[in-house]
Amino acid sequence: MHRRDLLKGLGLTAASLAVPGCGNALSRSTKSGAGRKPNFVVIFCDDLGYGDLGCFGHPTIRTPHLDRMAAEGQKWTNFYVGASVCTPSRAALLTGRLPIRSGMCSDRRRVLFPDSAGGLPQSEITIARALKPHGYATAAVGKWHLGHLREYLPTSHGFDSYFGIPYSNDMDRVAGEGRKAFWEPKTEYWNVPLMRDEQIVERPADQETITKRYSEEAVKFIKAKKDEPFFLYLAHNLPHVPLFASDEFDGTSRRGLYGDVIEEIDHGVGLILDTLRDEGLAENTFVVFTSDNGPWLPYNEHGGSAGLLREGKGCTFEGGMREPTILWWPSKIAPGVVHDMGATMDLYTTIIKLAGGQPPADRIVDGLDLSPALFGTGPSPRDTMFYYRGTQIHAVRKGAFKAHFITKSGYRRDKRVTHDPPVLYNLEHDPSEKYNVAKDHPDVIADIRAEVTRHTQALVKKEDQLAKRIKKE
Ligand code: MG
Numbered sequence: 001m002h003r004r005d006l007l008k009g010l011g012l013t014a015a016s017l018a019v020p021g022c023g024n025a026l027s028r029s030t031k032s033g034a035g036r037k038p039n040f041v042v043i044f045c046d047d048l049g050y051g052d053l054g055c056f057g058h059p060t061i062r063t064p065h066l067d068r069m070a071a072e073g074q075k076w077t078n079f080y081v082g083a084s085v086c087t088p089s090r091a092a093l094l095t096g097r098l099p100i101r102s103g104m105c106s107d108r109r110r111v112l113f114p115d116s117a118g119g120l121p122q123s124e125i126t127i128a129r130a131l132k133p134h135g136y137a138t139a140a141v142g143k144w145h146l147g148h149l150r151e152y153l154p155t156s157h158g159f160d161s162y163f164g165i166p167y168s169n170d171m172d173r174v175a176g177e178g179r180k181a182f183w184e185p186k187t188e189y190w191n192v193p194l195m196r197d198e199q200i201v202e203r204p205a206d207q208e209t210i211t212k213r214y215s216e217e218a219v220k221f222i223k224a225k226k227d228e229p230f231f232l233y234l235a236h237n238l239p240h241v242p243l244f245a246s247d248e249f250d251g252t253s254r255r256g257l258y259g260d261v262i263e264e265i266d267h268g269v270g271l272i273l274d275t276l277r278d279e280g281l282a283e284n285t286f287v288v289f290t291s292d293n294g295p296w297l298p299y300n301e302h303g304g305s306a307g308l309l310r311e312g313k314g315c316t317f318e319g320g321m322r323e324p325t326i327l328w329w330p331s332k333i334a335p336g337v338v339h340d341m342g343a344t345m346d347l348y349t350t351i352i353k354l355a356g357g358q359p360p361a362d363r364i365v366d367g368l369d370l371s372p373a374l375f376g377t378g379p380s381p382r383d384t385m386f387y388y389r390g391t392q393i394h395a396v397r398k399g400a401f402k403a404h405f406i407t408k409s410g411y412r413r414d415k416r417v418t419h420d421p422p423v424l425y426n427l428e429h430d431p432s433e434k435y436n437v438a439k440d441h442p443d444v445i446a447d448i449r450a451e452v453t454r455h456t457q458a459l460v461k462k463e464d465q466l467a468k469r470i471k472k473e
Contacts, residue, residue, distance in 0.1 A: 034363050037134060037229040038329075039285040040127075040351050041218075041276075043269060044093065044233070046086065046143055046168075046240035048324065049295030051307020052262055056324040058305070060254040066272030066289060066326060073287075073328030073335055074374070078427075080343040080385050081293055082366075084313055084320035084410065086145050086168060087111040087386075087466065089292040089344070090235070094126040094146070094157075096348025096359060096367035100391055103462035104146070107390040110314070112145060113467065114171050118465030119147015120157060125360050128231055129158025129349055134355045137225040139218045140164065142235035147465075148193075155197050159233070163217050165192050165205050169237040169244075172204075179260050182302055186241035192372045207244040210237055211261070215268025219275045226279045229355070234272075235292075236265055241299045258302060269429070283331045286354065289349055290325040298411045310433040314410025316387035316394040317433055318402075333374045340380035341397070364458060384451055393456070400428040401441065403448045421445055 011436070047146060050056060054063040055070040057118030080108070087110075088099035099105040102124050110173045112119065120126070128138040142153035142161045147153070149164035155162050169192055173181070176189035187207045194205035218234045238244065238261045245260035253259025269289060276282045295304030297312040306312050313320055349359050349367035358383020372378030387395040387402075394406040403422035408414060422445060424438035438445060 009458050015179055029447050035318055036284060037136070037356060038354055039222075039229055039281060040231045040355075041222075041272065041285060041287040042093070042127075042231075042233050042347065043272070043287070043289045044090075044142075044235040045265060045289075045291040046237055047293060047296045047304060047313055048233070048239055048262070048291035049304030049306045049312065050309050050319065050322055050324050051305040052239075052258075052295070053266075053324050054299055055326070057307055058255075061259045062253065063133075063262065063266040065266045065273065069208060069269065069273060069287070069289065069328045070326045071335070073326055073332060074333055074338050076325040076338045076340075076342050077335075078339060078341045079325035080292060080321050081291070081323055082343065082345055083388055084293045084315055085110045086240075086292050086302070088145075090143075090145050091120055091124075092366075093292075093344040093347065094128075094129075094233075095120070095124045096345045096352075097124075097219065097363070098345070098366050098386060098388065100388060100459060101462065103465040105380055105388060105390055106464045106466035107392070108464065108467040112147060112167060112388065114148065114167060115469050116147070116148065116466065116472065117470045118468035119149060119152025120226045121463075121465065122151065122156070124157075126157045126159075127152070129227075130348075130352045130357055130359070131231050131355050132158055135229055136355065137221075137228050137230040138233075139221045139225075139230070139236070140233045141221070142214050142233075143168070143240075144235070145238045150198055153195075153198055154233075161221075162195060162197050164214070164235070165210070165237050167192070168208075168240055169205075169207055170241055171464070180301060185244060187244070190242065207242070208250075209246050211264045211268060212248075214247045215265075215271050218268070218272050222272065222275050222281070223279065228282060231351070236268075238265065239304060241296060241302050243302055256301060258304060262304075283329075284368070285329065286332070286351070287328040288325070289328075290344065291323045291382075294320045294323070294410075296411075309433050312410055315408060316389055316404070317407075317409075318427070318431065320410060321387055327374065329374070334376035338373055338380070340373050341382040341385060342370055342373070342380050343367070343382060343385060346380075346382060350374070386455060393452060395422075396452055397427065398444070398448050398451060401444045401448070402427050402433070403438075403445060405452075422448070 025314040055067040088105040091104035140159040142164040172191040193200040194202040249264040294312040311317035311319040311320040345367035373380040408416040
């Protein structure tokens with residue numbers, strides 16, 4: 001079918017689908033100008049649960065800016081991360097590849113630590129590095145967690161600048177009493193560094209003001225780069241425990257300190273979107289909001305909520321890997337609620353293609369181009385998702401069905417259980433993963449097993465980056 005006929009069938013015109021940077025940009029009155037490549041802003045939270053935003057059903061946390069972003073853009077209800085803990089999830093987003101392909105997951109240590117000698121290998125091509133040849137200004141603000149040694153830092157991976165804490169905000173613990181330190185956190189308990197490019201500029205980083213300062217840094221970058229295409233990766237350290245909010249937000253949410261933190265992040269999102277509007281950049285900027293993994297449940301009220309999804313951070317139930325995701329691009333993407341599947345790895349491919357590039361052809365890239373779903377021309381191309389824990393496949397989703405081959409909670413002391421046949425859930429009927437329907441669908445299980453075989457046959461073993469430690473003198 002000719003493209004014109006296809007568009008007519010969908011009730012669309014070529015102009016309504018125009019994407020800047022793809023050779024058919026709309027003329028517009030803003031100073032962003034016709035034909036300019038689109039800007040990209042990815043806002044990535046840490047340990048935010050599926051149920052922690054107003055627009056995803058939280059009954060007391062107020063997120064007016066994210067709610068508006070969702071109303072103007074797309075709210076994705078089946079959007080996944082590449083792993084249920086920080087380091088591998090971040091590697092998946094920035095490389096478009098399951099972390100098993102880069103060595104950024106391990107069965108020995110789940111994430112990188114301050115004594116880690118490894119990090120994201122130079123052979124990986126981050127979104128930032130892929131965008132540089134297309135003339136993009138790039139900045140990373142916030143948590144990195146892909147290696148804190150120089151060769152692994154953002155400035156060694158395609159980012160022009162970096163401002164942030166290079167790993168989790170609960171590392172480098174030097175004081176405080178047991179878990180009480182988390183219930184009544186003080187900045188001085190965690191001696192984490194705050195870095196500007198490759199230099200430590202503050203230690204311990206003042207965590208009470210960190211969310212506010214990250215948002216301000218993001219706004220500053222957008223204003224400074226408004227006349228050139230830019231990619232901003234803003235990865236908040238929070239709401240990962242220990243929780244901190246600035247004076248303006250501390251004690252203001254009905255949800256307690258966790259709510260204060262989310263409402264401060266929401267406020268920052270508002271500042272960023274207002275800046276894009278005020279600078280005339282909104283209609284040329286694709287903004288994504290999501291999180292690296294689900295809520296950290298052992299921290300009780302200091303952890304978030306996965307809403308109706310089962311379990312949380314650290315495991316392969318939905319609560320660990322399905323994230324509250326909002327995509328925003330006024331006048332470009334079709335507003336609405338999207339029930340199709342998507343994944344952070346898809347942002348890699350989608351963003352690079354929108355910038356006029358192509359994902360690297362010399363390796364397997366797991367990311368798919370979400371443009372059809374974004375621009376209303378068709379469904380999301382994603383119908384399968386692999387759920388890894390470390391280097392092992394624990395579950396696979398295909399279409400509505402998810403097969404669990406191995407189950408274990410995130411952090412409870414339950415046993416790892418292998419299932420043969422796998423436990424099968426219909427996630428469209430049963431998003432809370434309660435009712436095993438394996439007996440009724442042997443054909444679905446056979447199909448999923450075939451997917452696993454195809455997938456594992458194409459895997460190439462990589463050096464475990466997370467197990468390497470800095471040698472003590
Ligand atoms: Mg996390």
